[in-house]
Amino acid sequence: MKSYKCVIIGGGSAGLAAAIQLKKLNIDSLLIEKEEFLGGILNQCIHNGFGLTRFKEELTGPSYAERLVSEFMALGIEYHLESTVIHLNKDKTIEYINPQGVHKIQAESIVLALGARERTRGNIMIPGDRGAGIWTAGSAQKYLNMDGYCVGKKVFILGSGDIGLIMARRLTLAKAKVVGVAEIMPYSNGLTRNLVQCLYDFDIPLHLSTTITRINGNQRVESIELSRVDENLKPIPNSEFIVEVDAVLLSVGLIPDNIITEEAGIIMDPQTKGPRINQNYETSIPGIFACGNGLHIHDVVDYVSEEGDVVAQSVFDYLTQSSSVPESINVSGDANFIYVIPHVIDKNKAVKLKFRIRRPLKNVKVRVVSGDEVLMTLPKTQILPAEMEMIQIPLTLLQKVKSDLRLEIIV
Amino acid sequence: MKHELTCIVCPRGCLIQLVKEGDQYICSGNQCKRGEVYAIQEVTEPRRMLTTTVRIEGSKLKRLPVVTSKAILKEDVFKMIDILEKIVLYAPVQVNDVIVSNILDSGIDIIASRSIKKDA
Numbered sequence: 001m002k003s004y005k006c007v008i009i010g011g012g013s014a015g016l017a018a019a020i021q022l023k024k025l026n027i028d029s030l031l032i033e034k035e036e037f038l039g040g041i042l043n044q045c046i047h048n049g050f051g052l053t054r055f056k057e058e059l060t061g062p063s064y065a066e067r068l069v070s071e072f073m074a075l076g077i078e079y080h081l082e083s084t085v086i087h088l089n090k091d092k093t094i095e096y097i098n099p100q101g102v103h104k105i106q107a108e109s110i111v112l113a114l115g116a117r118e119r120t121r122g123n124i125m126i127p128g129d130r131g132a133g134i135w136t137a138g139s140a141q142k143y144l145n146m147d148g149y150c151v152g153k154k155v156f157i158l159g160s161g162d163i164g165l166i167m168a169r170r171l172t173l174a175k176a177k178v179v180g181v182a183e184i185m186p187y188s189n190g191l192t193r194n195l196v197q198c199l200y201d202f203d204i205p206l207h208l209s210t211t212i213t214r215i216n217g218n219q220r221v222e223s224i225e226l227s228r229v230d231e232n233l234k235p236i237p238n239s240e241f242i243v244e245v246d247a248v249l250l251s252v253g254l255i256p257d258n259i260i261t262e263e264a265g266i267i268m269d270p271q272t273k274g275p276r277i278n279q280n281y282e283t284s285i286p287g288i289f290a291c292g293n294g295l296h297i298h299d300v301v302d303y304v305s306e307e308g309d310v311v312a313q314s315v316f317d318y319l320t321q322s323s324s325v326p327e328s329i330n331v332s333g334d335a336n337f338i339y340v341i342p343h344v345i346d347k348n349k350a351v352k353l354k355f356r357i358r359r360p361l362k363n364v365k366v367r368v369v370s371g372d373e374v375l376m377t378l379p380k381t382q383i384l385p386a387e388m389e390m391i392q393i394p395l396t397l398l399q400k401v402k403s404d405l406r407l408e409i410i411v
Numbered sequence: 412m413k414h415e416l417t418c419i420v421c422p423r424g425c426l427i428q429l430v431k432e433g434d435q436y437i438c439s440g441n442q443c444k445r446g447e448v449y450a451i452q453e454v455t456e457p458r459r460m461l462t463t464t465v466r467i468e469g470s471k472l473k474r475l476p477v478v479t480s481k482a483i484l485k486e487d488v489f490k491m492i493d494i495l496e497k498i499v500l501y502a503p504v505q506v507n508d509v510i511v512s513n514i515l516d517s518g519i520d521i522i523a524s525r526s527i528k529k530d531a
Contacts, residue, residue, distance in 0.1 A: 046476035046524065047462045052421050060462055062476045062525035066506050145464055148473040173463050173492055192426075193419035197459060201485070382426065 003106035004030045006315050007094055008113055009085050009260075012040020013301050014292025015113030016068040017308025018315075023075040025316045030105070031072075031079040032096055038072065038079070039065030040115055042301065044142045047166055049193075053302035064301060088112075088260040090285060109287045109315045112261060112275070113308065114294030116254040118163075124252055126158075128215035131222070137163040137251035141170065150174045152247025156224055157181045158212050160188040160195075162299060162386070164251025169198035178202070179243055182210040182226055184233055187360050189386050191299060212248070213240060221246055256294045264288070271339040272296040278326070279345040280314035281307065289314055296341060296354070299388055329370075329398070329405050336361070336409040338385070345405065350395045355407060360384050365410040368393065370401040377410075414454050418446045429454060458482035462524070465495050465510060470502035471530045477510055480520040487515055495521065502529040 006022060008015045011033030019031050037043060042050070045061030052058055055067060072079075083098035092107045118136040135143075135151050141163065143149040155176050157164045160183035168178045181199060186209045188195055199206055207226065213235050214225040223244045227235035256274040267276045267284035274295040275283040282289050291307035298304045326346035333340040333355055340355040353368075361383045368376035368391065375397045383389060393405075414429040418441060427440045429450045436454075438447040452458060460482050464474035483491065491514055500510065504527045511521040 043525075046464060046478075048460050048478055048524075049421065058421070058460075060476060060478050060524040063478075063506060066525050145476060146472055146474060148464070148466065173461075173488070175492075192417040192424040193421075196417050197419050201459070387424075 007107040008111040010113035011038040014308040017305035021312030034084040088264040112290040116293040131217035133221035133247040159251035165194040165198040333407040
């Protein structure tokens with residue numbers, strides 16, 4: 001069995017960054033990618049706004065990917081395309097399949113840069129017919145931007161996440177009519193800038209507290225039934241209205257893709273749907289690390305690549321240093337938080353906490369608390385569920401922490 | 412005149428207040444200078460970056476993603492789309508190649524936003 005110092009699973013913006021950084025630290029790795037190209041989802045995200053933090057300029061998705069891929073190639077890092085990992089085992093053996101056959105390799109360390117999947121009609125159980133023309137927003141994006149096929153002429157989009165909003169503009173520019181966007185929540189789930197330049201610019205209506213309650217059309221989608229929802233997100237009887245469309249796009253969320261992670265018995269976080277991690281982005285199996293959208297869903301790619309950099313350093317430390325016993329602190333958030341990561345941190349290492357909140361908040365303070373001692377208070381004019389927030393916790397503060405660290409929102 | 416607008420320059424999306432006093436604009440809420448530039452531009456002469464694709468032949472990929480070299484006038488968006496729809500390119504293309512120069516006499520170029528190799 002061939003063995004590697006480090007195997008990186010996934011060749012998108014997280015995995016590529018990790019591989020590049022590892023090579024710079026003189027660690028050779030093997031990168032395994034299931035598609036026939038590197039760069040992941042960025043290749044189909046042709047809009048711009050990527051790279052402001054990492055490259056200090058505004059790039060399109062494909063340009064951002066090309067920067068990473070060029071750097072990766074120039075470093076001569078080993079990689080396999082069209083290779084899907086089918087089993088990840090506790091002993092850090094990996095089985096993958098590609099056109100050449102089935103392979104089993106041994107890794108000393110592993111980086112999970114697995115990316116995410118889109119939630120589908122099945123996940124949200126929309127009743128009705130099963131005609132052609134029902135797509136996840138990301139598939140429709142790939143067809144349009146990479147293959148040149150437009151999924152419909154009269155399109156409705158369910159979900160106001162960023163991919164849905166970006167696709168509303170994209171379809172409009174491709175001369176399809178975007179009839180509207182519905183969002184079940186009373187607020188939009190996308191970045192505000194995308195609401196402005198993707199919907200308002202083209203007068204595309206956004207229906208808040210509204211969802212699709214039926215899809216009609218046996219051969220091809222013919223119409224959809226929309227209903228208003230109450231505060232419990234249940235459709236309100238007699239609020240239905242019918243809209244004629246020939247395609248429906250679903251932009252109803254991303255789920256970290258962790259089938260192989262769960263199979264390996266790695267402990268998961270039911271909120272992020274990614275693995276639980278410590279401050280080194282190490283999972284419950286020592287030597288297996290996670291980053292990017294496979295860990296938790298990001299809205300800015302620069303932070304995905306940054307996690308790849310952080311994980312590379314952790315892999316380097318794991319491979320080269322004798323492990324010291326960390327002074328562990330558990331991290332949590334109050335009821336306002338969907339999640340806070342890392343789940344466990346080391347008292348002796350400065351850390352950046354990342355979190356998402358449940359509902360939009362204005363003019364609040366985020367407080368960092370340990371026991372009954374307040375360590376830090378940060379005023380925030382606006383926090384949105386659509387945007388991941390970060391707080392840097394300096395080492396000097398961490399040393400005052402007793403056993404746990406808690407984030408609280410103060411109105 | 413008072414305007415409240417969300418900055419679209421970067422994903423941070425600052426909420427900007429813009430007040431016109433005489434000939435002067437007073438800008439607040441922006442976290443960087445680009446926000447002020449955007450806000451004044453938006454209320455006087457709105458501009459957008461345009462990204463779309465053009466047809467390409469001789470490669471596995473069927474579309475080449477392109478981007479404007481600078482923000483274009485909002486009213487020119489569909490005029491440029493009409494021009495770009497008619498273009499057929501042949502691989503190979505290098506990232507940052509100029510696909511259309513000085514489109515609509517705007518002084519702005521249409522640029523390839525990735526490289527595409529020629530496939531046999």
